[in-house]
Amino acid sequence: MPEGIIVIGENLSYILGGLWVTVAVVGGALSMGLGLGLLLALGQVYGNRLLQRIVGVYVWFFRGIPLLVLLFIFYFGLLSALEIDLSPFTVSIVVLGLISSAYQSQIIRGAILSLPEGQFKAARSLGMSDTRAILFIILPQALRLSIPGWANEYTIIMKDSAVTYALGVTEILARSRHVAERTYQHFWIYILAGCIFLVLTYIGTKLLQRLEEKVRISGYAH
């Protein structure tokens, strides 16, 4: 045990060096997932039947295939087939972003559908166009309602980001593995890695909770 603690002390700064990679992957994937997921949700709720079907298939596809397999399809399969050169880091963000967009679209869709239909009709009756009603009436409410769902999605993506190590992205787990192989203190090093992820998810969910309180409209209980 003391040996493990010494090794942790000596290598903590090296492992924490991966923090920025993890944060960048998670941040990139979540923002991409939000942008794309928002469009998908709007397509699924307000689109015509064809668009609804396309979104449905997209969501089914990205929710049904394991992250590891998608990473392999994109990195080893698609990139060489299309002769594009992207770093594992970029591919990880794109793949995690695509998966997250499928999940986030369902969070946002649920939020939009949970709003009373009268909101949209009232906006139309005040002379707002469809687009304006969606942008200024529906989305400000729906996005607020989505925050608890996002907190969940954030913890999932944070933990899944460890899998990007399979492509050689030097995030926290990859660096932990380097240290563990060098020092033979696998047990304590992986406990440390797990605790770093635990702290990251904790901080993130707390921040999102604070955001939820901050943007709450006082007196408006949905």
Place this chain on the structure above:
Amino acid sequence: MIEELLFIRQEVAPELIAGLWMSIQLIIPSAVCGLLIGIVIGTLRVYGSPGLKGFAGIYVLFFRGFPLLVQLYLWYFGLPRIGIYLSPFAASVIGFSLCSGAYQSEYIRGALQSIRKGQLLAAYSIGFSHTRAIFSILLPQAVRRALPGCGNELIYLIKYSSLAYMVTCIELTGKGSILANFHFKYLEIFIIVGAIYLLLVSVVSVGLNYLEDRIAVPGFDRPKI
């Protein structure tokens, strides 16, 4: 085209089917153990003594908070340093069960808490002991209510079973990876692997919907998600 199909049929299919079988061997025990752990931990969190509640809470915190891949590494690479050696298969099943159990326990806990308090009191009043009331009255209802969540968790488990490859347990993804490296056909083989998972997930979710309808108690309204 014909050659491709022949190649897939003769070289790829037998290997992938062996891999799929291995995946199923990973998934089924993990799902069963995960559900059992989930029921025990979930019940302890609601009805346990303060000490057991604390233990269950810490269990859930760590097994839900650590990434699954880190947990697998801990079992497979970490335990040998303290003298416990696990095969890749055993490490994967243990890792999946413990992690899945933590998630399942949250669904069970939610379902138990959603059952009205009067149920427990009524059971007491007709002479049930605390334990019997929980097992015969509350859990049968809670498990039914938790089924949509638990089913979702099973779907996650199917997808996360691919991580067993990272601790050298050669299942579907592992077989696919070996084949892809050997034949140098990455795109084709990984797409087939992905399609198999997609099929598996779709079949299981249809089965779960059917199961939900089958075990519903008539007259008890069931929120449809």
